[in-house]
Amino acid sequence: MSTLQERIQEIIDQFALFDDWMEKYSLIIDFSKKLPPLDERYKNPTYLIHGCQSQVWLAAELKDGKVYFFADSDAVITKGMVAILVYIFSGATPEEILNNDFSFIDQLGWREHLSPTRANGLNAMLKQIKMYALAFSTMKNK
């Protein structure tokens, strides 16, 4: 299993292959298709992320000290973005996520293609990932 840093680099490299934003979006859309369906028990308002124009559900489970994320969205591009985050962060420990440098997002070249409301949605997803990590980290240390 790859490490968190390896997965981040892998995604950065994939996006770096394309100059054209349309190809970048196609890549995002491809990720949306690979996201496993979200368990129905997570598809309720508790797991909805606020601050997104489209609906995004994000859930997390802790297994053997590692966090696994599960997500879905009714919009394809949002779903692709959250799928990439799920891929990157699943399998990391809460501490790895909390200590991670989130500026890698800027290297993907997403933000320059997102309007402010949409960038807010992305920030809300990242924040939620950190919140889960923080919650699991606190639980473990109790």
Added chain:
Amino acid sequence: MSWKKEFPIFDHLVQQHKSIVYLDNAATTHKPFSVIEREKWYYTEWNSNIHRANHHLAQVSTELFEDTREAVRAFIHANKREEIIFTRGTTESLNLLATSVLSLFSPGDNIILTWLEHHSNIVPWQVQAKLRGIEIRVAPISDEGFVEVEQLKELIDEKTRLISLTHVSNVLGTVQPIQEIVQFAHQHGILVAVDGAQAIAHLPVNVSELDCDFYAFSAHKMYGPTGVGVLYGKEKWLEMMPPYQYGGEMIDKVSFEETTYNELPYKFEAGTPNIAGVVAFKEAILFVQQLFEAGVVSHEEELLTFAFEELNQFPELIIYGTRSTKKRTSVISFNHPNMHAYDVGLLLDKMGVAVRTGHHCAQPLSKRLKADTGTVRLSLACYNEKEDILHFVEAFKKVQNMLL
């Protein structure tokens, strides 16, 4: 006829190598040279505060400000300049109205809204009605996008005081039968307020003919500056209504025990207004008057018809509201059953086509249309041409290829 050359933003975008097809005019329109120049001219040559000071700059500023009031009066065919109140926009006009007029009603009274309304014509009423024990009733609409007048009539009883509804739906573009509703309402002593935000640049508005009691609109949706709006009200009602905000020009005499208020229209214009914006707004009014004389209504109707014809190549699209271009102006909202409006809007934007996606500040209407995730909205203005529609169609085909 092309009005595009009057709008410097298009040349600017070309110079920046950004070709933007702007189809989000229902949100705000671009501004012509005349409006931009006028605002700059005012700040450069006349800037000062209005009404109170006796010096020359203030006198000229006051005259310019009041000139616009007269221009608005003539433009919407109001009887008196006292009936024209300047606000920050339609939303503030409706907040002013809801706060002030509902204070004249009693607990147990009711008012009527419709399923078409923009949040700005729902929430101010809702908040004030709750405070005052006034009931809100909601008139149903047809699938075509029109208020069901017969059903609206059934909602009325002896406690009904006011109906507030939109002139043109900001989601569907459908033109509502204001005159018919006003006639019926007045037979029962009921006031009618009209949200004209989406109508004002697209069809000639005559408040005397409509005979509505109130009419609200924004300058920025009719080629004027942002932060300027109008509330028209019949003088007899405005006289009865208490002020909405306090301080500045709206005051007559003040002691710490009591204050008396200035007369109309100043009673409703607290604080220093957007003077430069109001001065420049006059140019927007002149511009729209010229547009109407030059046949902008039929230009936009032709474009709308052309857009509907072009959209026919996508038979699976759900297009909301009537397709009769005689009964709607400037707006088309649609959805594709297998594409989220958000995805469509994002990808169109990447291809230089600016549209609006989402609920367009009318969530109850989205619900009524069964468009829970919102719609994609194209909205036209004078400077749009058939080639803008064709650009949109080409871009939309690419979006389909990516998403389906």
